[in-house]
Amino acid sequence: xILTNVQExxxxxxxxxxxxxxIKCLHxxxxxxxGGSLSATEIITTLYFHELNVNPKNPNDPDxxxxxxxxxxxxxxxxxNLAEKGYFDKSELSNLRQMNHMLQGHPCAKTTPGIDLxxxxxxxxxxxxxxxxxxxxxxxxxxxxxxxxxxxxxxEGIVWEAAMAASKYKLDNLIVILDHNKVQLDxxxxxxxxxGDINAKWESFGWKVIETNGHNIRDISSAxxxxxxxxxxxxxxxxxxxxxxxxxxxxxxNIWHGKPIDDEHFNLAMKELSGGN
Amino acid sequence: xxxxxxxxxxxxxxxRIGKKDKRIIVLDSDVxxxxxxxxxxxxxxxxxxxxxxxxANMAGxxxxxxxAGKIPFINTFATFMVLRAGDPIHSLIAYTNLxxxxxxxxxxxxxxxxxxxxxxxxxxxxxxxxxxMSIISVSDPVETEKSVKACLDIEGPxxxxxxRAEMPYIYDDNYNFEFGKGNILVDGSDLTIIATxxxxxxxxEAAKLLKNExxxxxxxxxxxxxxxxxxxxxxxxxxxxxxxTVEEHSIYGGLGAAIAEVIVSNYPVPMEIVGIQDVFCExxxxxxxxxxxxxxxxxxVVKSKLVLSRKYVEK
Numbered sequence: 001x002i003l004t005n006v007q008e009x010x011x012x013x014x015x016x017x018x019x020x021x022x023i024k025c026l027h028x029x030x031x032x033x034x035g036g037s038l039s040a041t042e043i044i045t046t047l048y049f050h051e052l053n054v055n056p057k058n059p060n061d062p063d064x065x066x067x068x069x070x071x072x073x074x075x076x077x078x079x080x081n082l083a084e085k086g087y088f089d090k091s092e093l094s095n096l097r098q099m100n101h102m103l104q105g106h107p108c109a110k111t112t113p114g115i116d117l118x119x120x121x122x123x124x125x126x127x128x129x130x131x132x133x134x135x136x137x138x139x140x141x142x143x144x145x146x147x148x149x150x151x152x153x154x155x156e157g158i159v160w161e162a163a164m165a166a167s168k169y170k171l172d173n174l175i176v177i178l179d180h181n182k183v184q185l186d187x188x189x190x191x192x193x194x195x196g197d198i199n200a201k202w203e204s205f206g207w208k209v210i211e212t213n214g215h216n217i218r219d220i221s222s223a224x225x226x227x228x229x230x231x232x233x234x235x236x237x238x239x240x241x242x243x244x245x246x247x248x249x250x251x252x253x254n255i256w257h258g259k260p261i262d263d264e265h266f267n268l269a270m271k272e273l274s275g276g277n
Numbered sequence: 278x279x280x281x282x283x284x285x286x287x288x289x290x291x292x293r294i295g296k297k298d299k300r301i302i303v304l305d306s307d308v309x310x311x312x313x314x315x316x317x318x319x320x321x322x323x324x325x326x327x328x329x330x331x332x333a334n335m336a337g338x339x340x341x342x343x344x345a346g347k348i349p350f351i352n353t354f355a356t357f358m359v360l361r362a363g364d365p366i367h368s369l370i371a372y373t374n375l376x377x378x379x380x381x382x383x384x385x386x387x388x389x390x391x392x393x394x395x396x397x398x399x400x401x402x403x404x405x406x407x408x409x410m411s412i413i414s415v416s417d418p419v420e421t422e423k424s425v426k427a428c429l430d431i432e433g434p435x436x437x438x439x440x441r442a443e444m445p446y447i448y449d450d451n452y453n454f455e456f457g458k459g460n461i462l463v464d465g466s467d468l469t470i471i472a473t474x475x476x477x478x479x480x481x482e483a484a485k486l487l488k489n490e491x492x493x494x495x496x497x498x499x500x501x502x503x504x505x506x507x508x509x510x511x512x513x514x515x516x517x518x519x520x521x522t523v524e525e526h527s528i529y530g531g532l533g534a535a536i537a538e539v540i541v542s543n544y545p546v547p548m549e550i551v552g553i554q555d556v557f558c559e560x561x562x563x564x565x566x567x568x569x570x571x572x573x574x575x576x577x578v579v580k581s582k583l584v585l586s587r588k589y590v591e592k
Contacts, residue, residue, distance in 0.1 A: 062345070062346070066344075108372070108373075109344075109373045110372070110373050110374070116344065117340070117341070117344060117369065117373075118368065118369060118372050118373045120368065121364055121368045124337050124340075124364065124365050124368060124369055126337075127333070127334045127336075127337025127338055127340075127341070127365065128337045128338065128340045128341035128344070128365070128369055129341055130334070130337070130338050130341060131337065131338035131339060131340060131341020131342040131343075131344075131345075131349075132341035132342070132344060132345055133341075134326070134338065134341070134342060135341065135342050135344075135345030135346070135347055136345070138302075138323075138324075138347075139345070157333075158331075158333045158334055158337065158364075158365075161328075161329075161331035161333065161334035162334050162337065162338075164329065164331070165328055165329075165331070165334055165338065169326075
């Protein structure tokens with residue numbers, strides 16, 4: 001599907017709004033993961049507002065596209081998208097991570113409409129996605145399975161088990177997007193556990209590899225179009241991103257992976273995010 | 278005595294249910310000739326997925342298949358099911374109550390010669406502690422076939438505890454297998470021996486030995502370890518007022534523990550738990566290992582007398 005200028009502007013504005021709401025939300029509840037939500041903002045929003053064939057009124061439609069947030073800690077950005085789409089009331093957002101409410105710290109398919117898979121323990125999402133994609137093939141359904149994984153997440157062995165399986169079963173209905181923000185909880189990827197040549201790794205596992213700018217709506221959208229043209233093999237889109245994108249003091253800083261936002265930083269962040277308006 | 282390999286009975290049962298229900302998908306992690314899931318592969322290659330030596334990914338894939346309405350059966354040795362696939366079993370399958378059937382082959386000491394790394398003595402403890410998980414442990418070829426079928430009536434994950442052993446028949450085809458219900462195999466009033474899996478045979482043997490000494494034992498087969506048959510357990514406690522449990526599993530967190538949890542809060546009576554005593558075992562002949570580690574009729578007799586002495590003192 002071609003991205004029109006109108007759609008592009010709409011998604012850019014949504015991303016702007018989601019960043020503000022994200023910071024408000026995490027500041028209010030005093031926990032959650034800002035860094036990885038901010039790097040994934042454009043990717044998740046482009047998926048929900050341009051790419052995915054889903055219907056909030058029929059969240060379990062067997063023909064729908066699937067989306068798995070394998071890097072489950074970016075849950076707040078997923079919730080903002082789901083609420084905007086109408087899967088649940090926006091008032092739920094202020095009860096993120098709170099007892100007796102639906103929005104769990106990591107996505108839970110049992111409690112939250114629109115979640116295709118419970119995630120959190122890294123690496124599991126891509127493995128389950130392989131199963132979903134095989135089911136789609138067996139049932140001759142036209143849906144695609146989209147998975148967003150973190151770069152640090154690929155340090156988990158199961159990611160490569162799943163990568164081998166997706167290649168063996170020629171899952172061209174599986175599209176993985178790698179949020180390449182280069183930072184993990186304890187430091188940069190290069191400090192903690194370098195990933196080496198990411199493209200070469202995935203290519204050698206039999207995947208089609210596409211590179212894109214993970215903060216540019218038009219680039220993300222054309223990468224997705226290209227991914228869907230793959231035949232007989234799965235695709236990974238390596239999306240170049242910045243952890244903490246949009247808030248200068250968070251950008252590229254591992255301490256903002258899961259740090260609560262105090263009043264001082266909240267005010268600074270809000271000033272920056274609203275400045276562009 | 279007529280016997281049959283449990284894995285053979287399991288593989289044949291998969292084919293039987295696979296014929297009727299196209300939603301059934303079988304996955305194995307490169308041990309299909311051992312688990313006998315290969316029997317299903319021969320009949321339904323398009324619904325069989327050998328994922329290689331990647332147990333965690335097998336369980337993850339099964340979770341994905343289940344979200345799309347399939348009924349996956351995943352297969353590997355029980356010990357790897359727990360220790361390698363435990364993460365997706367906990368966080369994908371049990372957490373979301375996905376309809377995945379988890380077949381743990383070679384449980385207990387049944388893969389005896391392969392040694393402690395291949396023995397499975399903690400699987401019941403792990404599976405019991407998972408919300409939404411059901412556990413069935415089989416004691417003969419007929420029960421194996423019936424449990425595979427019964428799995429389909431349960432909407433949610435089931436752990437099927439299988440064995441490498443060749444087991445004598447306890448039941449015939451008329452066996453009315455009821456999920457969640459224990460069976461009284463021999464009635465008696467002095468004490469109840471409650472066993473699961475291959476240990477049911479040892480319990481029956483012990484009951485004969487005790488009978489020769491004038492002790493009338495009730496023998497109960499608990500095939501469904503979770504949810505456990507609370508009603509039957511309390512009835513046995515009330516009627517025989519002494520219980521010995523027998524399992525091919527650590528004494529921690531297994532059948533004995535499950536029964537003790539019911540007994541202490543409902544009708545406390547003297548109890549003894551026969552199982553593996555917090556040790557790693559070793560390679561060797563299956564029956565010789567069972568004897569060495571106390572999973573034999575003779576040791577059940579000793580524990581039965583111990584529990585009876587406490588029953589009469591406490592009375």
